[in-house]
Amino acid sequence: MIDFDEIIDKYLIHENKPKEIGRYYPSEIGGCIRKTWFSYKNPKEVGADLLRIFEAGNLLHEFISDAIKSEKNPDIELVKNEMPIRIEEKDFIISGRIDNLIMFKLNGEQYLVEVKSTKMLPRYANESHEMQLQLYMHATNIHKGFLLYIQKDNLKTTSFESKYDENMAQNILRRFRELHLSLKNDKMPKPEAKLSDDKRWMCSYCAYKENCDKAGN
Ligand code: SF4
Numbered sequence: 241m242i243d244f245d246e247i248i249d250k251y252l253i254h255e256n257k258p259k260e261i262g263r264y265y266p267s268e269i270g271g272c273i274r275k276t277w278f279s280y281k282n283p284k285e286v287g288a289d290l291l292r293i294f295e296a297g298n299l300l301h302e303f304i305s306d307a308i309k310s311e312k313n314p315d316i317e318l319v320k321n322e323m324p325i326r327i328e329e330k331d332f333i334i335s336g337r338i339d340n341l342i343m344f345k346l347n348g349e350q351y352l353v354e355v356k357s358t359k360m361l362p363r364y365a366n367e368s369h370e371m372q373l374q375l376y377m378h379a380t381n382i383h384k385g386f387l388l389y390i391q392k393d394n395l396k397t398t399s400f401e402s403k404y405d406e407n408m409a410q411n412i413l414r415r416f417r418e419l420h421l422s423l424k425n426d427k428m429p430k431p432e433a434k435l436s437d438d439k440r441w442m443c444s445y446c447a448y449k450e451n452c453d454k455a456g457n
Contacts, residue, residue: 252291258283261423265336266325266375269415270368271442272433273422278448280423300357300390301340308344319343319350325379329413332420334375341376352376352385353399361391365400367438371412373402378409428455 259280268276286294301321309318320343327334342353354373356366365387373385383404390397422429431452433439443449 248292249288252288252295256283256285262332262420264332264334264416264419266334266338266379267336267372269375269412269419270371272431272439272446273415273419273429274431274452275433275442275446275448276419277422277429278451281426282448282451284447296392297340297355297357300392300395301342301355303395304353304355304388304390305342308342315346317345319345323376323380325376327375327379327413329416329420332416334379334416338376343380343382349384350382352380352382353388354385356387356389357392358389359392361389361396361398365402370400370402371408374405374408375412377402377404378412431455431457 261280268279305318305321307313308316309321322337322339323341323343324337325335340355342355344351344353352373354369354376356369369387373387377383377385385402385404386399387402388397388399418429421427433442433446434452435457443452446452
């Protein structure tokens with residue numbers, strides 16, 4: 241008997257590079273700041289189940305890129321299907337290769353698309369996804385974009401158009417500053433998700449729930 245799960249797990253497993261205080265990733269600011277803080281102070285291995293979920297997301301992102309660049313869709317032009325982002329602040333850097341980000345051209349205009357795979361299509365754009373997209377628009381100077389959700393089991397999509405909002409981008413940069421200071425000063429941030437009705441659901445998926453509950457508010 242061949243264990244195909246084992247073959248897949250071996251294929252997906254990779255060594256996690258330790259994170260460095262002062263170098264942050266664009267994707268980590270939309271969620272709970274305390275969780276991100278833990279991921280620097282107390283890094284945990286990403287489990288096989290989560291690696292599979294990430295890989296499924298990558299495959300769907302490739303699928304959307306292929307559809308956009310296909311000659312069957314001549315009106316829309318794929319410009320890039322993954323992008324490096326770099327924002328230099330006074331004493332820290334936000335950088336990373338964003339592999340769920342697509343740039344396309346339609347009627348001479350450039351757009352960013354952030355692709356999110358999901359179990360069920362949402363009725364509204366998720367706030368933390370919108371924050372990521374705003375940060376990407378800020379970094380790339382492309383000020384129009386879409387959040388595109390694709391349902392895993394039937395490939396149906398829903399999308400939300402977004403325009404650059406300078407205030408929101410500045411608010412995201414302020415969150416990075418808060419994160420940086422709390423890491424530098426070794427001061428645990430408030431349990432942001434736990435304290436917010438809109439974000440409390442994040443706690444059910446958080447690998448640091450036990451540490452967080454022990455630390456209190
Ligand atoms: S349990 Fe909730 S509040 Fe605590 S770190 Fe995780 S996501 Fe944040």
